[in-house]
Amino acid sequence: TDRYCVFGNPISHSKSPAIHTAFAQQTGEDIEYVAIVAPLDDFAGAWRGFTAEGGRGANVTVPFKEEAFRLCDVLSERARRAGAVNTLLLGKNGLSHDFKVYGDTTDGVGLVRDLQYHKVALGGARILVLGAGGAVRGVLEPLLAAGPASLTIANRTASKAEALAADFSDMGAISGGGFDTVTGPFDLVINGTSASLAGDLPPLPDDLFAAGATAYDMMYGAESTVFLRWASERGACPLDGLGMLVEQAAESFFQWRSKRPDTVPVREALRRSL
Ligand code: ATR
Secondary structure: EEEEEEOOOOOOOOOOHHHHHHHHHOOOOOOEEEEEEOOOOHHHHHHHHHHOOOEEEEEEEOOOOOHHHOOEEEEOHHHHHHOOEEEEEEEOOOOOOOOOOOEOOOHHHHHHHHHOOOOOOOOOOOOEEOOOHHHHHHHHHHHHHOOOOOEEEEEHHHHHHHHHHOOHHHHOOEEEEEEEHHHEEEEEEOOOOOHHHHOOOOOOOOOEEEEEEEEEOOOOOOOOOOHHHHHOOOEEEEEHHHHHHHHHHHHHHHHHOOOOOOOHHHHHHHHOOO
């Protein structure tokens, strides 16, 4: 049995053990996957301890993704771009030194696969992304790679959106600013702020959405977020982040085990469990 885990703080409500256990059963992989709370001041120690006891890889969630990024010996190109790591593994195949710590990020690919699953067109789309923190930085590369007509970042702190847009300007038509500068219409609006957690809604104009637009919240829960309710009332089709969670997990599983699980039954089971 190969051992994997998810590190976070807090971590007790994580769905990742259930998701990866379902993937393992489906693909016949002999793995064990648990949730581990790492101390806020010693993530590196928690990872070292886990690998010393035979751990082969891990997922990393809030607030350790940047720290995980810093402890890797080797980074995937997309993790380097994101400045964060959500997937750690020992001895990535093909590397000359088998003991090296390899870091990847699967959040962005998870978002794009979920949008594809829901048949949301990205090529040629006018995309607005709300927020300019770590969660948004992690998804910009695959969104831009999908070839949108434009990608606008709007954030409470305008300077952070501007800086983020400048960082990714080599990849496409990207711009950033404050909420007050936003002018629609957009085909896809993605909420990557943590405002939903507080039940807050960013101040946005009423005519944000184009006909047939999609509103996506990276958060999810048993009940719709404030943002998704607001968007539905203005005619957008609402999607929450549950599918992104399952798809990023599937991509991590693939990095560890070279097998792609079928995410459909896992999506459905997870939705029923909320
Ligand atoms: P994460 O890892 O979730 O991205 P983060 O890096 O702390 O966390 O970023 C949080 C994001 O949510 C930021 O874009 C933040 O806006 P600021 O950069 O202006 O702080 C945004 N955010 C948090 N609470 C918010 C609120 N109540 N209204 C609007 N935006 C909010």
